Amino acid sequence: MEARLDTVREALRSVVDPELHLNIVDLGLIYSIKESAPGKVHITMTLTTPGCPVGSAILQAVERVVEQLPGIEEVDVELTFEPRWTPEFITDEGRRFLNML
Amino acid sequence: MPHCHPQTSWRGDKTVNLPGLDVESRPRPAVPSLYIQTGLLFLIGAAAVIALHPGALMASPRHNPVTLVVTHMLVLGFGTLITFGALEQMVPVITGRKVTSERYSRTAYALFVPGLLLQLAGFAAWQPYLIAAGGTLITLGTALFTLPYVPTLWERLRSDLTAPFIFSSLIYVNLTVFLGVASAVQLKTLWWPWLFWHGLPFHLILGGLGWFTQIIIGVSYKLIPMFITTTGAGDLHVRRVCASFNIGLLLALLSAAGSWTAGAAAGLTVVGVTCAVYAWDVRGMVKRRIRRRIGAGMKQSLVAVLYLILAAALSALLLARALPIDGLSADRWVVVAGLLFACGWVGSVILGMLSKIVPMLVWLDLFAGRVGERDTPTIAQLIDERAVGLGGIGYHAGLLTLAVAFAAGHPVAATWAAALFLLGVVVLAGTLIGVWSAR
Structure with missing residues (x-):
């Protein structure tokens, strides 16, 4: 199961925030990935701000990318703003990437 | 990862009641683009008039046709139209609901723009009735555009950080244009002599502070953290900034109405201190940023704060008659203060933010459904950042040199x-218009 969730996490790296140029995993938007039932993935995530203009585009992409993975039958994307995202959530790799830009 | 408290779920294309995610209510880019492109054309027009008539701008600004034409092209044609266009895109996103219909906004545009052209012709030919007729259309267009936003923003006053700023500023812009019409009628009919002597300061304070400065400050608290990847100021702090700004503004306006000079000075001081707090907050946001590089457009927006400080300091010195100048020199310094405010503060912020907003508008229209695909461009790739940088250098070098030339009364340098x-x-x-044409 862990391997499958790692695959989901890796796939989510292809979803890049179009404003920050950074993938949503390193951006710290993914709070948790769980397999609630066989083939059913539950993702809890946030956006950089509640009024994010590209928010719906990112959520659609998360759903689309994960659905395409083999063995995934259903994706449940749960959106939360608690805790509110801050730049502190960006991974070290993400910070290095942003500083290179 | 910190403990999460889920609020809602996302289910594909289904609408969810959450700000920014309501796909159905997101405005199409046509109307914001119309307002923004027209605004940019007015900016070019205003800059052309400045280049053609620099000498006329050095004369007394009071009832000066060239000064009035340039000022209204800048504040109404450029600043207000573009701000309206940005609101058309931004407010539905932050409130999560459709605010107004496309036809409604186009009707407002059809009143506002011809009204402005009529008003400019009235200023140029110095025909008060033409100015008033144009002003009436502008007032109607402004009311038609802004009023649908009022109830929506009212409901979001507590839940959204920028809503209180935008809400108040929309009231002030309506008051500003209404007072402008009343002043134009006054020129011909002398129906209210008080207006002749005291109307202009009110017009300037309502428009310059109540409308532009307030909405810029409010929107900046949301957009700067988004655009430079930084931690914003705290919610409570930002709400205090909004309250302080409006208390100072009301104190200044009511005191001026009652001819209480000390009260007006106190009110403007409160507004000035609030602006200083905002400037300090911007400095903090820049220092806390994660991304080292700041794009050329955002640099312009940030530099604008320095213009605000300059314009405010110069205005304070002029109001206190603390500069050793008089007569025509004093008039020129008033023009310098206005130039630093309109083109330096308002113009720089708007142009800088547009370098982010325009590509985002186009990106949302073309690529919103393609996130995660390999060939999907980033928003920044849609605009020529180098051209923005070069244009910005010309803009600011020209503006600062122009301010010095006006202050020195040097027409050739100007x-x-x-x-x-x-x-x-x-x-x-x-460069900005090119983003649309690149589609």
Whole structure:
């Protein structure tokens, strides 16, 4: 199961925030990935701000990318703003990437 | 990862009641684009008039046709139209609901723009009735555009950080244009002599502070953290900034109405201190940023804060008669203060933010459904950042040189400076318009 969730996490790296140029995993938007039932993935995530203009585009992409993975039958994307995202959530790799830009 | 408290779920294309995610209510880019492109054309027009008539701008600004034409092209044609266009896109996103219909906004545009052209013709030919007729259309267009936003923003006053700023500023812009019409009628009929002597300061305070400065400050608290990847100021702090700004503004306006000079000075001081707090907050946001590089457009928006400080300091010195100047020199310094405010503060912020907003508008229209695909461009790739940088250099070099030339009363230097400023404006506006044409 862990391997499958790692695959989901890796796939989510292809979803890049179009404003920050950074993938949503390193951006710290993914709070948790769980397999609630066989083939059913539950993702809890946030956006950089509640009024994010590209928010719906990112959520659609998360759903689309994960659905395409083999063995995934259903994706449940749960959106939360608690805790509110801050730049502190960006991974070290993400910070290095942003500083290179 | 910190403990999460889920609020809602996302289910594909289904609408969810959450700000920014309501796909159905997101406005199409046509109307914001119409307002923004028209605004950019007015900016080019204003810069061209400055370049053609720098000498006339050095004369007394009171009832000066050239000064009035340039000022209204800048504040109504450029600043207000573009702000309306940005609101058309932004408010539905932050409130999560459709605010107004496309036809409604186009009707407002059809009143506002011809009204402005009529008003400009009235200023140029010095025909008060023409000015008033144009002003009436502008007032109607402004009311038609802004009123649908009022109930929506009212409901979001507590839940959204920028809503209180936008809500208040929309009230002030309506008061500003209404007072403008009343002043134009006054020119011919002398129906209210008080207005002749005291109307202008109210018009300037309502428009310059109540409308532009307030909405810029409010929106900046949301957009700067988004655009430079930084931690914003705390919610409570931002709400205090909004309250302080409006308390100071009301104190200044009511005191001025009652001819209480000390009260007006106190009110303006509160507004000035609030602006200083905002400037300090911007400094903090820049220092806390994660991304080292700041794009050329955002640099312009940030530099604008320095213009605000300069314009405010100069205005305070002029109001206190603390500068050793008088007569025509004093008039020129008033023009310098206005130039630093309109083109430096308002103009720089708007042009800088547009370098982010315009590509985002186009990106949302073309690529919103393609996130996660390999060939999907980033928003920044849609705009020529180098051209924004070069245009910005021309804009600011021209503007600062023009301010110095006006202050010194040097028409030849002013002509060359105005030409450089015009060049910068054309490059910046052309680069932004080019983002649409690249589609």
